[in-house]
Amino acid sequence: MPGYPVAAVIPALLLLVSGCVSQAPNTAGPANASHVELVSTPFHPQTQYHCGPSALATVLGSSGLEISPERMSREVYLPGRKGTLQLEIIAAVRRHGRIPYQLDGNLQAILGQLDADLPVLVLLNQGIGMFPAWHYATVIGYQPGTDSVILRSGSDFRLEMSRRRFENDWKKAGYWSLVVLQPGQFPASVDMGRYLNALIAMEEASQWKAVETGYQAVLSGSPEDSPVNRLARFGLANALRADNQLEAAVMEYKQLLSRDPGHLSARNNLADTLLALGRCNEATETIDRIDPDPAIEPAISAAIHATRAEIYATCTGVRP
Amino acid sequence: MIRFFRTAIVLPSLVLFTLMTLWLPAAQAAMLGTGSADKQSQTASSTGTVEAFLSRDSVRQQLIALGVDPEMASVRAASLTAEERMELEQKIEQLPAGAGALEVIGIVFLVLLILELVGVTDIFKKI
Numbered sequence: 001m002p003g004y005p006v007a008a009v010i011p012a013l014l015l016l017v018s019g020c021v022s023q024a025p026n027t028a029g030p031a032n033a034s035h036v037e038l039v040s041t042p043f044h045p046q047t048q049y050h051c052g053p054s055a056l057a058t059v060l061g062s063s064g065l066e067i068s069p070e071r072m073s074r075e076v077y078l079p080g081r082k083g084t085l086q087l088e089i090i091a092a093v094r095r096h097g098r099i100p101y102q103l104d105g106n107l108q109a110i111l112g113q114l115d116a117d118l119p120v121l122v123l124l125n126q127g128i129g130m131f132p133a134w135h136y137a138t139v140i141g142y143q144p145g146t147d148s149v150i151l152r153s154g155s156d157f158r159l160e161m162s163r164r165r166f167e168n169d170w171k172k173a174g175y176w177s178l179v180v181l182q183p184g185q186f187p188a189s190v191d192m193g194r195y196l197n198a199l200i201a202m203e204e205a206s207q208w209k210a211v212e213t214g215y216q217a218v219l220s221g222s223p224e225d226s227p228v229n230r231l232a233r234f235g236l237a238n239a240l241r242a243d244n245q246l247e248a249a250v251m252e253y254k255q256l257l258s259r260d261p262g263h264l265s266a267r268n269n270l271a272d273t274l275l276a277l278g279r280c281n282e283a284t285e286t287i288d289r290i291d292p293d294p295a296i297e298p299a300i301s302a303a304i305h306a307t308r309a310e311i312y313a314t315c316t317g318v319r320p
Numbered sequence: 321m322i323r324f325f326r327t328a329i330v331l332p333s334l335v336l337f338t339l340m341t342l343w344l345p346a347a348q349a350a351m352l353g354t355g356s357a358d359k360q361s362q363t364a365s366s367t368g369t370v371e372a373f374l375s376r377d378s379v380r381q382q383l384i385a386l387g388v389d390p391e392m393a394s395v396r397a398a399s400l401t402a403e404e405r406m407e408l409e410q411k412i413e414q415l416p417a418g419a420g421a422l423e424v425i426g427i428v429f430l431v432l433l434i435l436e437l438v439g440v441t442d443i444f445k446k447i
Contacts, residue, residue, distance in 0.1 A: 049419040075396065080386025083417025087408055091399040123418055136418040154421035173416065205399040 030107055030142070030163075036114045037141030037150055038062070044069045045155045052076050052084025055136035056092060058152055059121045059180040063098050083134060086123060086176060094202045097210040098180045101187050101198050105175025107149075107167060110139055112188040118179045119152075125172035134173065183213035192218060192228045199235060208243035212236060225259055234266055241269060246277050264290060268304050271311060280315035287311055375405045382412050 042061035046054035053072035076088045093100035103109040120139040127133035141150035149166040153159040199214040215236035222229040237252035253270035274283035383393035435441045
């Protein structure tokens with residue numbers, strides 16, 4: 001009897017059992033939620049510590065990109081941490097030309113996406129207190145009869161988890177969740193500001209085609225002249241400029257400036273684009289319409305200064 | 321022996337873990353927003369180029385130090401926004417790292433083992 005690793009087993013057992021009985025959020029089940037299950041969601045069973053790459057391959061696959069978990073591991077797994085960080089999941093989605101859109105922290109938000117055929121990547125914390133156990137899984141359905149959430153999780157093709165347990169583990173992970181959108185696709189009940197921020201962040205990964213499509217979608221989905229619409233037009237113009245579609249970029253900048261003549265960044269970028277097209281006169285005229293104003297934000301002021309200097313230097317003979 | 325085991329280890333442990341479940345608050349992971357908020361300041365991108373380069377390199381080095389292939393580390397560092405890079409630079413060791421589900425089989429086995437050790441069951445004859 002003596003000599004068995006009792007000391008090692010007891011804490012492990014306590015950890016596990018506690019996870020089952022700790023207080024779940026005392027909320028009622030989602031009202032009027034109907035049964036939903038995205039049965040065609042792909043499944044990639046995880047290998048040890050690799051739930052991140054597996055779950056990511058699942059949601060990317062669902063958005064039409066077939067990528068093996070092995071390849072995703074190279075892209076997001078962090079050997080020194082024996083796991084995958086949320087930030088790197090988000091960045092990887094961008095690299096593959098998909099829009100990572102984070103949801104509000106309530107089950108209703110997840111159910112809304114499921115109704116729109118979007119599986120939801122979630123982070124769960126199955127540990128307790130000082131012993132967190134982080135786990136990525138994909139929510140693919142909800143079953144009102146048993147009040148349970150259906151997941152692709154770990155090595156489980158179809159895991160039913162009681163809603164209370166799910167909400168408890170999800171809460172301990174800060175209610176983190178994500179849908180993966182094709183360019184131009186909106187999530188259910190979109191927050192346009194959040195969507196725009198997701199697009200802006202994609203510029204970092206130089207995903208210009210995806211970003212262009214995204215801004216176009218916002219343009220057609222928001223009232224003309226609203227702040228969101230203007231921001232989207234500016235973003236579209238910048239993406240076109242970066243994608244070397246200079247003529248198209250000029251048109252978008254001009255359209256924005258016709259509605260918002262005081263948009264200094266747009267005017268600066270327009271002048272820069274005209275210069276790239278070799279249209280010296282127009283470039284000079286555009287940049288000279290900006291009055292030196294001490295109230296301009298320093299960064300913008302510096303950019304205008306640089307553009308003006310470059311135009312003058314390149315277009316010798318046009319102006320001293 | 322079993323009685324000693326029960327009174328000296330199991331009972332205090334049960335009391336302890338019951339208390340723990342009552343005390344411990346749920347852990348909250350650090351949250352972040354996606355992307356930068358202000359488009360205006362992005363136009364003057366050339367001014368921030370040096371800083372951006374340095375922070376990308378710093379994150380790249382950290383990724384390599386944590387076992388990422390150097391070539392892949394560059395790609396990974398490059399697709400983060402400035403805010404995300406800053407967050408990673410400062411907290412790469414603390415941010416939640418999702419690893420995997422607690423295995424149900426493991427739980428069942430542990431419960432059986434404990435029951436066996438405590439003497440409630442007698443499944444494993446050799447123990």
